[in-house]
Amino acid sequence: MRSTQARHEEYFSFLRSVSLLKDLPEEKLAKIVDCLEIDYFNKGEYIIREGEEGNTFFIIAKGEVLVTQSTEGYSEPQEIKILGVGDYFGEKALISEDVRSANIVAMENDTQCLVVDRDNFNQMVGTYEELQAYLQEYVEQLSISDERRNAV
Numbered sequence: 259m260r261s262t263q264a265r266h267e268e269y270f271s272f273l274r275s276v277s278l279l280k281d282l283p284e285e286k287l288a289k290i291v292d293c294l295e296i297d298y299f300n301k302g303e304y305i306i307r308e309g310e311e312g313n314t315f316f317i318i319a320k321g322e323v324l325v326t327q328s329t330e331g332y333s334e335p336q337e338i339k340i341l342g343v344g345d346y347f348g349e350k351a352l353i354s355e356d357v358r359s360a361n362i363v364a365m366e367n368d369t370q371c372l373v374v375d376r377d378n379f380n381q382m383v384g385t386y387e388e389l390q391a392y393l394q395e396y397v398e399q400l401s402i403s404d405e406r407r408n409a410v
């Protein structure tokens with residue numbers, strides 16, 4: 259059995275490698291590690307469904323996920339992009355205080371996501387202006403690209 263300490267160090271150095279979090283102070287990053295949950299998904303499983311309420315932010319630790327979205331004129335949700343290890347998702351519902359705006363589907367068995375709840379997300383982002391501004395801007399860009407492709 260791997261020690262709690264080893265696990266802590268593993269996730270700490272992983273989070274440090276996530277570009278979004280690279281400038282966070284050590285104690286903040288350590289606190290996020292303490293509050294993390296790890297969720298496991300099999301191929302084809304929905305991690306997020308559009309239209310649902312969401313209170314969590316995800317960072318991919320293993321595997322790949324597909325982002326899809328319902329689009330005017332198509333009966334099936336359309337593929338938008340693929341995210342991999344170190345990428346993150348789920349920030350939009352938290353920042354825009356809205357329902358989930360796209361589907362996220364696991365593309366591989368044993369896809370692993372680190373899950374941060376709303377309170378810890380707000381602590382992580384809220385006290386760090388640059389991070390907040392960066393995500394805010396990103397989320398606005400997402401809304402614009404949603405409109406361009408006629409997301410419903």
Ligand code: WNU
Binds near residue numbers: 325347362393397403
């Ligand atoms: C897109 N439109 C929408 C992605 C991940 C992180 C960042 C892009 Cl900073 P949510 C569904 C999630 C959403 C986003 C993610 O899907 N997403 C997109 C789009 O073109 N959402 N509406 N591309 S990948 C991505 C930027 O994280 O957050 O909580 O749930 O609405």
